[in-house]
Amino acid sequence: MVGLTKVAALETAQTGITVNAICPGWVLTPLVQKQIDARAAAAGIPVEEAQRDLLGEKQPSLAFVTPEQIGALTCYLCSDAAAQIRGASMAIDGGWTAHNSPAASGELRMLRSRSCRPRLAMAGSASTAPFRRGSRESPSAARWKSESSKRRRDRCAGP
Numbered sequence: 001m002v003g004l005t006k007v008a009a010l011e012t013a014q015t016g017i018t019v020n021a022i023c024p025g026w027v028l029t030p031l032v033q034k035q036i037d038a039r040a041a042a043a044g045i046p047v048e049e050a051q052r053d054l055l056g057e058k059q060p061s062l063a064f065v066t067p068e069q070i071g072a073l074t075c076y077l078c079s080d081a082a083a084q085i086r087g088a089s090m091a092i093d094g095g096w097t098a099h100n101s102p103a104a105s106g107e108l109r110m111l112r113s114r115s116c117r118p119r120l121a122m123a124g125s126a127s128t129a130p131f132r133r134g135s136r137e138s139p140s141a142a143r144w145k146s147e148s149s150k151r152r153r154d155r156c157a158g159p
Contacts, residue, residue, distance in 0.1 A: 002023075010087065020087065021088070022073055022074065023093065023097075025064075025094050026093075059095065059096050060096070060098075064094075065094060
């Protein structure tokens with residue numbers, strides 16, 4: 001869905017139409033309530049404890065996202081204040097996205113490259129070098145990287 005959102009946003013970028021994705025975390029719906037009830041029955045625990053356990057697995061806020069919160073975000077995205085937000089994925093998930101990111105689990109380390117630009121690499125990865133020309137990037141991306149590398153080199157060279 002996020003990919004489709006981006007494509008649609010690009011196709012309508014010069015119109016008054018904006019396309020974005022709202023990515024909610026746990027919302028207390030009848031289906032989720034059934035899962036909580038089944039979890040409580042299977043574990044022989046109170047429903048409130050099963051709810052806390054479910055939320056605690058992924059949603060650090062330990063609170064459900066409410067339909068009102070999703071509606072408020074939707075209204076904002078439909079307002080003039082959000083006219084230039086296009087192709088975005090808006091997480092409204094009580095910290096779920098941040099909780100599951102590599103940075104939250106300490107898997108990233110910062111490296112300093114010769115190009116005067118910090119870059120991130122996965123800890124323990126076989127290669128920490130940035131992607132080189134010809135490695136899964138489009139010709140325009142390679143051209144942009146080459147030009148920005150020249151600008152960065154000039155900027156970092158000093159007087």
